[in-house]
Amino acid sequence: MEFDFSAILLALTVLFGVVWGLDRLFFYKKRKARLDATGSEYVDPVAVDWARSLFPVVLVVLLLRSFVAEPFRIPSGSMMPTLDVGDFILVNKFAYGLRMPAFNTKFLDLGEPKRGDVVVFRFPGYLCRRPDGSLIRVGGDEGNGSPAVGSEQSCPSTMLPVQNQNWIKRVIGLPGDTLEVQGSDLLVNGKPVQADEIGPFVGNPQRDEDRLMLDMGATVWTEHLVREDGKVVNHTIARMPAYTTPNSIPNPVVPSKVPPGCYLVMGDNRNNSTDSRWWGCLPEKNLAGKAFMIWMSWKGWGTGGVDFHRIGRIIH
Known part of the structure; x- marks a missing residue:
């Protein structure tokens, strides 16, 4: 539990x-x-x-x-290179409204996520289809890699309860947006999201997450995500097509148009992130807050220790 x-x-x-x-x-x-x-x-x-x-x-x-603010630790590489495994972050708890402790029920609305925000949320569960055609949310774990293409991995059992886990991803689609995702190509409301290649991923081969990206020939890009007000959010993403091919959008359980009260979110490690491409939209009621700063970064004994360069970094 x-x-x-x-x-x-x-x-x-x-x-x-x-x-x-x-x-x-x-x-x-x-x-x-x-x-x-x-x-x-x-x-x-x-x-x-x-x-x-x-x-x-x-x-x-x-x-x-x-x-006010809640600390979280990054457990997986799904948000690399923006957030690394072992980063300790602070999350703004009033960015999208005040919620009751433990129950997460909003009692004061202070705003909504914007495209490009990095959000922490309670995992809603995989969106799976029953034999009768209806959809149901079922449980699952956030692993180091994405599930293989197909319902066998992403929907292991329609009886599996959703675990109470905190996840972190980037908001790509807002309610009413139309998204199309095909491999590394991302279109928001019919307009391609531009990205410029920075170069090969550079990491420590002694760390499991870094070694995977190095072995798979990961490259780092600057993605230019346009917000609804025209402001451009420039942030880094990683691509490694040799590792896996994520689900496309639309797919049998994820429509291209984002429904009301939901958001489509993706990890910055685009080929190694279990996100909306697998489990559908993120319900607004599951939001916990907006990530805004790294206050500590621990790479592990013998593999870097404290990474002082990351401490105090603002999350974009």
Whole structure:
């Protein structure tokens, strides 16, 4: 099961608050009066003392993580070269509205994602077709590589529950947009998305993710994604056609036109990303926030350690 730190923080906040509050309402005065009558120094019971001390600390952490910024760690190479495995990022939790901790229910709308935003979200599950033709969301894991072409890998079982996982991708299509994806060719609303080749991918062959890209002859490109307001988002992507051929859009479960309340997202590592090409659109209700900065980058013992050059980098 996915470790849900927000749910644990919420539970601890409620627990400490209830223990401290009930004690102050029903037990504190009597206990203090009894100790004063005997001339003893007043001391809270251990459980109450812990609750009183920890409640404000846990509450502040919960509020900061839920409504201001939350840290995440990048676990896979699907966003390389923009985000590397071992990058620790900060996510703006109020960019698209405020949501209830743990439940993710929006109670204040502050905006919507823009084309080119890097977003963190709760994995919605693969969009799979039942024998009767209806579609259903089913579970799956974010691996180092994309699933093979075909429903056998992307839809292993229509009974598999969706796991509670946080994923990160780039928004390519907004509600109402028309997308066409064929290999490395990407068209948004009928206009090709331009990209300029920078050169071969350069990495550390001692790291698994880098070695895969080096073995597959990955190249790095600057992609120019045009936003709805005409602003161009310039960001890096990786291509390695020798590794795998992702699903095209449209396909049997992903239409070319993005439905209302949904977004099409893709990883910057275009041939090694399990994204909307496999599992369909990202529902707006699954959004967690907008990634905006790398605050730490750990490459691992013996394979780079702390990468100080990446610390403080703004995510585009």
